[in-house]
Amino acid sequence: MAFVFKPEAPVAAPVFGSDDAVAIRRVYCVGRNYAAHAREMGFDPDREPPFFFMKPNNAIVSVNYESPLTLEYPAETENYHYEAELVAVVGKGGSNIPVESALEHVWGYAVGLDMTRRDLQVKMREMGRPWEVGKAFDKSAPMGPIHPAETVGHLEDAAIWLTVNGETKQKSSLDHLIWSVAETVAYLSKFFDLEPGDLIFTGTPEGVGPVVAGDSIKVGVESLGELTVDIV
Numbered sequence: 001m002a003f004v005f006k007p008e009a010p011v012a013a014p015v016f017g018s019d020d021a022v023a024i025r026r027v028y029c030v031g032r033n034y035a036a037h038a039r040e041m042g043f044d045p046d047r048e049p050p051f052f053f054m055k056p057n058n059a060i061v062s063v064n065y066e067s068p069l070t071l072e073y074p075a076e077t078e079n080y081h082y083e084a085e086l087v088a089v090v091g092k093g094g095s096n097i098p099v100e101s102a103l104e105h106v107w108g109y110a111v112g113l114d115m116t117r118r119d120l121q122v123k124m125r126e127m128g129r130p131w132e133v134g135k136a137f138d139k140s141a142p143m144g145p146i147h148p149a150e151t152v153g154h155l156e157d158a159a160i161w162l163t164v165n166g167e168t169k170q171k172s173s174l175d176h177l178i179w180s181v182a183e184t185v186a187y188l189s190k191f192f193d194l195e196p197g198d199l200i201f202t203g204t205p206e207g208v209g210p211v212v213a214g215d216s217i218k219v220g221v222e223s224l225g226e227l228t229v230d231i232v
């Protein structure tokens, strides 16, 4: 059997400090996983737990630490937002994973951006429609190199931050996650069969906001590093 169209190469995310890469399978994202961000979006985190949505794996754009990523302002939006996020990389699959052993399934971590067409996301939300046009568009998930957990350990209280043109917009710590990485893996695995190469964007802290062409974003997680993304 021959493919009518040449299959695309796997989406590859490089492993920091090596020539290896991880083939990305699925990209799960957690919504409203920091209480202060849930509140700024108009929701009560004590009444509504976090939830999941997805992006296609080819929404991932790799960014290295040495040079800025140039990212075009996307079409069909007038309110393009940054969201700084820790990305967890699944290395061992499973379903119904107990929280006590969930971190054994996490192979590494990366710095990520959940770029969002906020106007479209909110419009779809208000109409009770799916969020894809607001969240799952092309190049909506810039991500840095993957740091193996055996090198950096499991990140539990690392700082996470984002600046725009040098001004701090987001500044929090991973211990403010409503669902920790372990709890997220355990919960997600009740609904989906996790497999190696799955990513989990773990949610953004408070301080989300818009960027325009000409802005320069820096996003970082303590012990991983800082990425630069220039909007053009």
Ligand code: MN
Pocket: 029, 030, 031, 083, 085, 114, 201, 203, 204
């Ligand atoms: Mn997000």
